Structure formats: structure tokens, C-alpha cells
Amino acid sequence: MEVFVIRHTAVAVEKGICYGQFDVPLAASAIADIQKVIAKLPTDFDQVYSSPSSRCTLLAEEIHQKAALEIQPDLMEMNFGDWEYQQWNNIDQEKLGIWMNDFVSIKTPSGESLEMLHERVKAFITLLRTKDLNRVAIVAHAGVIRCIWAIILEIPLHQIFKISVDYGSGIIINLQKDKAFDQIKHFSSDSAS
DSSP states (O other): OEEEEEEOOOBOOOTTEEOSSSOOOBOTTHHHHHHHHHHTSOSOOSEEEEOSSHHHHHHHHHHGGGSEEEEOGGGSOOOOGGGTTEEGGGSOHHHHHHHHHTTTTOOOTTSOOHHHHHHHHHHHHHHHHTSOOSEEEEEEOHHHHHHHHHHHHTOOGGGGGGSOOOTTOEEEEEOOSSGGGOEEEEEEOOOOO
């Protein structure tokens, strides 16, 4: 199965804001950004999966013209809990420091850990392997895409921030029933913004 994994386009959020599951708006250039992404994609998807966040569903709705669209909660970005939509500089620096020292296994206050996000994404990928589809699109977030990289390449989670995931960019995966035969076919780092 050929799987196109695409990050949503640029958002209208000032730098330094912590956001994960908070439903932030897309940038003013969203229509043009989405059209740039669509122009790079095939038109014959069997299925489109999307995070429920509006920043993802707007792109997914444009992709799914001839395919079924399924909103998939497992594709939501990491939940930062009490830190959602707060300035990183305004977050309790002691708590932030504890989390930064082990962001893989420590949950954010009232939120989740990177391991929890990874488990959600892994459950989705495991289910996707069982589907009889030729080509699918997944519209999601940088954290989700990095977790997919980690799953396919079997890399440790503390290494995933070494992978750049620009807005409107993504990867193409040849996903097999047996994970030993998975292959990353292409990576596009072209930003749509």
C-alpha cells in the first residue's frame, strides 16, 4: 500500500506558543497553501484519513474528492494538557524542565507523553496494515509524522526531533503487511507556506 503522509499547512499562531490538540486556525495563505499541496499529489486515493483538527481536515477534504474520508482521533497531535495555547516562556519552568529531561515518558500536566502519542499512532498504523487499499493519504501533524518515521525506521523516540517536518510536506511510505518490508519511498521537505 502506498501511503502519503502529509502535514497540514501553515498556521496563524505567533511563535513561542505551545499547541498540540488546541484547534488553531490556518494562516491567511491557507487556500493557496492547500492548492500547492494538492498540485503535488495524485488524484486516485482509495482512502483519506485525517486528524480531527480543522487545520488537517481542511486539507483532507480537498484531497478526498474521489476517495472516502475518515476522521481518525489517533492522528491528533500530542495533548499538551494545561500547557495548551500558553507561551512556552510562561509555563512553570521547573515543570517544563522536568518534562524536557524526559519528554518521551513524562506526561505534560493533564496531557500525555510522547510514548502515549506514539502508541496511538502505532495502533493506527497496525490497523492500516490490515486494509486492502492501494493508495491512501494521511493528513496529520508534525508529532504524528515523526512517530510514523519512528515506527517505520524503528528509531528511538528521543531521536525524532532530528527529523524536520515542514508545513504542507510529508513522506510516501510503501506500507506492507509485514513491517520488515516497509519502505520510505520519498520525502518532500518543500514548505507550502
